[in-house]
Structures are given as structure tokens and as C-alpha cells.
Amino acid sequence: MWSHLLKRVLAVIPVLLVVMVIVFLMLRLTPGDPAANIAGDAATSEDIAKLRIELGLEEPLPVQFGIYVSNLLQGDFGESFYYKRPVISMIADGIEPTLSLAFFTITLACLVAVPLGTLAAYRHGTWLDRMVMGFSVVGFSVPVFVIGYLLIYFLSVKLGWFPVQGYQHIKEGIGGWAYRLVLPSVALSVIFIALIARMTRTSVLEVLNEDYIRTARAKGLPQSKVLLKHALRNAAVPIVTVIGIAIAILISGVVVTESVFVIPGLGLLTLDAIQGRDYPTVQALILLFSVVYVLINLIIDIIYTILDPRIRY
Amino acid sequence: MTTTEQEPVLSVSGLTIDLPRNADRKHAVENISFDVAPGEVVCLVGESGSGKSVIAFSVMGLLASALQVSRGSIKLQGTELTELDDDAMRALRCTRMGMIFQEPMTALNPVMNCGDQIDEVLQEHTDLSSAQRRSKVLAMIEQVHLPDPERMYSAYPHQLSGGQRQRIMIAMALILEPVVLIADEPTTALDVTTQAQILQLIRELQAERQTGVLFITHDFGVVAELADRVAVLKQGQLVEFGTTQQVLANPQHAYTKMLIASVPRHEPPVRRVIADDAPVVLQTENLAKRYVSYGFAGANNVVDAAVDVSIEIRRGETLGIVGESGSGKSTVARCITWLIESSDGKIWLAGDNIAELSKEQLRSLRRKVQIVFQDPYRSLNPRRTVGQSIIEGPMNYGISHREAIADARELMQLVQLDPDGLDRYPHQFSGGQRQRICIARALAMKPDLLVADEAVSALDVSVQAQVLKLLEEIRDRMQLAMLFITHDLRVAAQVCDVVAVMSKGRVVEYGPARELFNNPQHEYTQALFEAAPGRHFEFAR
DSSP, X not given: OHHHHXXXXXXXXXXXXXXXXXXXXXXXXXXXOHHHHHHOTTOOHHHHHHHHHHTTTTSOHHHHHHHHHHHHHTTOOOBOTTTXXXXXXXXXXXXXXXXXXXXXXXXXXXXXXXXXXXXXXXXXXXXXXXXXXXHHHHHHHSOHHHHHHHHIIIIIIISOOSOSSOOOOGGGOHHHHHHHHHHHHHHHHHHHHHHHHHHHHHHHHHHHTSHHHHHHHHTTOOXXXXXXXXXXXXXXXXXXHHHHHHHHHHHHHHHHHHHHHTOOSHHHHHHHHHHTTOHHHHHHHHHHHHHHHHHHHHHHHHHHHHHOTTOOO | OOOTTSOOSEEEEEEEEEOOTTSSSSEEEEEEEEEEOTTOEEEEEOOTTSSHHHHHHHXXXXXXXXXXXXXXXXXETTEEGGGOOHHHXXXXXXXXXXXXXXXXXXXXXXXXXXXXXXXHHHHHHOOOOHHHHHHHHHHHHHHTTOSOXXXXXXXXXXXXXXHHHHHHHHHHHHTTOOSEEXXXXXXXXXXXXXXXXXXXXXXXXXXXXXXXXXXXXXXXXXXXXXXXEEEEEETTEEEEEEEHHHHHHSOOSHHHHHHHHHSOOSSOXXXXXXXXXXXXXEEEEEEEEEEEEOOGGGOOEEEEXXXXXXXXXXXXXXXXXXXXXXXXXXXXXXXXXXXXOOSEEEEEETTEEGGGSOHHHXXXXXXXXXXXXXXXXXXXXXXXXXXXXXXXXXXXTTOOHHHHHHHHHHHHHHXXXXXXXXXXXXXXXXXXXXXXXXXHHHHTTOOSEEEEESTTTTSOHHHHHHHHHHHHHHHHHHTOEEEEEESOHHHHHHHOSEEEEEETTEEEEEEEHXXXXXXXXXXXXXXXXXXXXXXXSGXXX
């Protein structure tokens, strides 16, 4: 088990290296000049050339990459071209809204989807099952920004129940923090509810045909116990896998949701950084996202061994 | 032991269960009546589709929702079960009637430890404290003769053998001392020696507690071993019901007679002699297969699945490899068919040492060895027609489509199926027919050696007898060499010229079938023969 974990952690290093090279090259080989962006409309070509030297963009690519990696190894993620602030402090500012949103969304999605999927499987073939499946198809198909704007239009603009947009930091009061997260989380969670509910239904349905479910019923257990204790736990491995994938997708989904609801998180930061061709910020953010992906996968692997005693590494 | 004067614990009368409208017959079972006295074992015998499991599930109230009891009554100690609601039925399960199932491998929840699974019964049906429950569970684990109850309590099902799991199931079913135990083929999936132990255990516990047992089986050996009375079912009808002695020794109904006659005899028939100069088709010398899984810091886990296996098969001869699960018999078959690579030793096929051949040469040799697998339901691709499955192999070796089809039609006739069936899909055939198709598929390659890996194990006895006969005819007609892998001694006795008995990866006894069966030398072979159920009964002689 521990040796497996160690191996997995070591395997992260080449992955991150590849990510670093690709992101580095992609940024520099696509058209667009950060210096021109920063200098603005009125700048002369001399101004821009001067800025490029200042930003270190005139060095050959391998040299630039070398400087980037050596700074990184010293824990220096660089300074934003735009804001002239260390990237790390900008990420620190943006991480709370993003994590809050992700946490709210995934919790909401699991709380709704898992019981819904289980019920659909149990009542297989009934109207309830068909409703859940129908909702899944719709949930999959409607983009997050459409749901977001619909929610804003009806619940905020028409009914005035929720703020249209914005974010409140947790230290300014948990109530306001949670209240402002409701709409974005609901919007973002729809697709995950669809995904997880579908997976739960399929997985539980398969397990319900297993012999040990029949054994559980032959013991005289009530339906609820058969379903929760015997079926759901055995169906859990694929469900957990999907939840893990959902968290990973969520991070990219956050970009859209944050811009719809104007939440100053990592998503909005990423969007700004890419538009402004702010190389250090984009590089740091993508590296961070990669680490999160890898960590999530590792955690899922560990959860597998807890859920199913037959899985051992 | 029949105690008919006593009030029966279970009494079924006029039971009729309807099948869904589109099924091939109207009733799953029709007008079934029998009873089980305290301390009595009643066996329900029948082939697949006879409705025997349906009866068992209807007693437990666990019928699939598509099936409905339409008429008749089921009384448990006088309580009419067909009139009870779900909650009342639930309260009776495990308290007054317990059930054990066929597949101990899948009947236990894989993610819960065994002790907790037994404990659940007590939690649900008693008010005992957790300490009381634990000691009761441990005591029960001991009663089913499992070693080290504490360890068994915390073990997960996958850490136990099939026999041990079935003991856990029995502990679970009997812990609250129900008056009726329903056993649905509980030993079918087990090895013969394990089967003997489990039957012994059921006998012991049931006699001790005076439990009435409804035992479902397809195996007349088990019936002879265990039953006080026997009910024979055919297609949902009860055709014969009487004491074991009556039914087995003097069957009245034609179907019962046919079933009993189909049971392969334990005694090998006199077989024609294979000429000494018949060419050797397959020979292995010190064949070995070792599995090594590399652990951390050099802690390697080594499993010797086969060690020093030296066998030979001549043209027109059948060699049987007999053994229990884990004995290495299938490993040998897979090495010989090159489905896996052997780790040591030599294999000669028609004089060629296959280790010395190139990939290309091996590919052309592969045609010469064909295999028929155990489960005809899963070894044919469900989305391809039978014809497509049969001609795929020959066409792969350069035969034209037209020629392959013509051959396939001939083969269908050879395996006694309608050649027009080539355009149909596997699910349109019965199990026995599918196994015939698998045989035709293997023969389409014009092999020298046909490997049958438990090829008749999944079939009903009457079908089994037909397929065995077919295999023998084909072997004689085409002068094939045949390697017959089986766990079933009676089947081996019927078809094999020479038998190799395997245990723990080694061949422990090897010789002509008649000599080996009449006078087994090795103690393992003797134990294996001793454990075969129903050996001492008339029909098995």
C-alpha cells in the first residue's frame, strides 16, 4: 500500500514536467504579445520592444524555460506581467472563492444525485426512474452559462430572492458567504447531478441483481437496509470514480461559472490571465490545476481500498 | 428417518406459479404438493427449467416480481405464507426458515466481513446486546466447524475458500434455529471432497436440531447421499414423489428412469484398445507453469500452478485430466493450447517441439489444437450468428467464404443440428445445442487435438450424456486426439481411455482409466473417489 502510494507520488514528477513544457510552449508559440497588451493602444513600437526586454521575452526560449524552472524550484512562481504582484499571492486570493464554489457544488451534487440514482435503480422502470433519466439527459445537454443566466433572470431579477452576482469572503460572515454561493453552485451542479445520478443508477441496478442482495433479503432485512448497506456500498467504486472525475471537470467548469456570477476566484483569474497573455500567471495556474488532478486521483485510489477490501495495491 | 406421523413443518399443496405472458409455457410450476417433516430431508430433483428453484423462492417469498403464486398454499408450521404481507414474511426469514444458495462465491457481500454478515441476522431479529451477539456468532462459526472463529469473524469472503464460505452461509441461515432450511444446490459449485464435507455438515446440524430440509439438486449422487424422500420435477410438474429407496431403486415415471439412466456410471466401460503404434499427437515433458508476482523489496510471491507434468495423447485416444479446483488442470490445458506460456518443460505437437518454432510456424500450428470451453452461454459471441462464429477461424487460415460455409453446414449435421441454424444467433439455442455449436466451431479448424475444458460441466445430466456420446463419436470418426479436463469423476470414467489425476499442480496418478478407477493407488485419488456422492447406491455401480 505505502509502496504503491510512493510510486504514485513519484510518477507525478514526469507528468508535471510535461505539463510545464507544453504550457510554456503553447503560450509562446501562439500569436499575441503580452508587451503589446500591457503597453496599450498608444504605445510606440520602441516602447513595446523595451517592455519585451524588461519582461525577459527577448531571451531565447530554452533560456526563458531554464529561468522559469530554476525560479520554480526555489518556490518562486514569478510575478504577474499585468498586476506586478507575485503570482502566488494572486492565487492565494482567488483560491478561497473557487474552493468554496467547488465544495458547495460537489456536496450539493452528491447529496442530490446519489439518493436520486439509487431510488431510480430501486424503482427501475417506473415513472420516477424515467424522470431521473430524463433530467439527466437535459442536465447533460444544457450549458452551464444558460442555466446560470436562467437562474439569475428568474430567481434574482424577477423574484429578487438572490443577489445577481458577486462573492462575499467567509471571514465577512458565513451566512452571506453561503447565501451568495447558492445560485452559482446550483447552476454548476446541474451537469454533475446528471452525471452522478446516471452512474449511481447504472451501478446500483447492476448490484441489485447480485446474489448477495438476494442473500440479504433472505436474511429478512428491510428494503432500506438492503439498499443502503448492501447495494450502495458495493456500487460505490464506480460512483466514487465519477465523483472524482466530476471534481476534476468542475475546476474547468468553474471558469465559466465564475465569469457568469462575477466571482473573483481562480476561474476568473485564469480567464483574465489568458486574455492578457500574462504568462507567469497562466503557467502557475495550470500547474496548480495539474497537481489538483493528480491529487484527486490519488485520493480516489485510497478511497477504493477503504470501500472494497478486495482492492489492494 | 421419515417421521410422517409428525405434523409437517412445511407443507406445499396445489402450488401453481404463473410465468409472464410471453414465456414458453404458462406456469413455472403447476399443482405441486409435497411436505417436509421435522428432521426430514426432502430433495427436489430436476433439470434446469424444471421449476425447482422457483418453488424454493416462493416458500421464502423471494420470487421475482414477474412471477406470481396464482393458486395453492404454502404452510410453515400451519401458517399460510401466501397470505402474509411483506413485513410478516420478512420477520419469518432466518427465524423460522433459512436459505442457502448455490454460489458461495457470490452469495456473500464482498465488502462486509463474515462475522458482521452473520451478526446482521441477530441485529434484525433479536434484542441481544452486541456482546451477546458476538459470542453467539462465534459459537455458531465454531458449530459449522470453521477453524479459528475470531479470525473467521473478521475475514472478508474473498479471503476464504468456497467450502468455508458455504459454511458461513450455513451459519447465517441456521443461527436462529429455523424449523425449515431451504438449500438451493448448495454444493454444486464445490469440489467433490468439499461437497462431501458440506453435505456431512448439513446432515449433522439438521439431525441435531430436527430441522426440516428442502434440498434442491440436479445430482442423483447427492440425492442418494442425503435425502429421505425425493420429488422429481419435469417442466413444472411433479412427476414422482416417494422415499429415496423407492424412487432411485424402482422409479415409476419414464422421466425419472431416463434421468437415473443418464447419470454416468462410476465404473469405466471396457474400451477398445488404442494401438501402440498409433501416432502420438501431443506429448509434454516436465511441463511447468510458475506465477511470480513481484512485491516490494524483493518479497516475491511464487505460485507453482503446474509442476513436472508429463503426459501423452495418441491419435484416437482420450486423456482425462481429473482434479479439484486449483489442482492445475486448466493451467495445463492453457499451456498446451498456448493460451498462456509455460515456464518450463517441453511440449511436442505431432513431433514438433513448439518451443523451437517461430511465431509464424506457431500460428499455422494453432489450427491443429482447438478447445471447447465450459460455459456455452459465454463462449459464443452473442452478436454474431452461429455461422459467422464457425467460419471465422477457417477463413482466417485462407479458406474461401463459400467453402467455409459448405464445411459449416456439414459440421452442423455432424453435431446433429439443423444446418439452417447457421443464420441464427446463440441465444436462440439451448445450452446443449450451444455446446454442440462450440464443438462444430472447434472442428471447423480440422484440428488434430481437441481440448474439452469442463465442456459438459454446465449441462444437465440428460444433455450431458448426449454431448459425451457425440464427442466420442466424433473422436472415433475423425480420429482425433482428445484432452478431456473435468472435475467430475463419473464423466471421466465414461469417456477417458487414460486418466491423469492432478493435485496441487502435480500429476499424482496416471494410467489407463479402468485400472485407475478399479484400483486407485494414490491416497488423493482414493479420497477423491471416496468423496463422490452416491457411490454406494445401486445406480452408481
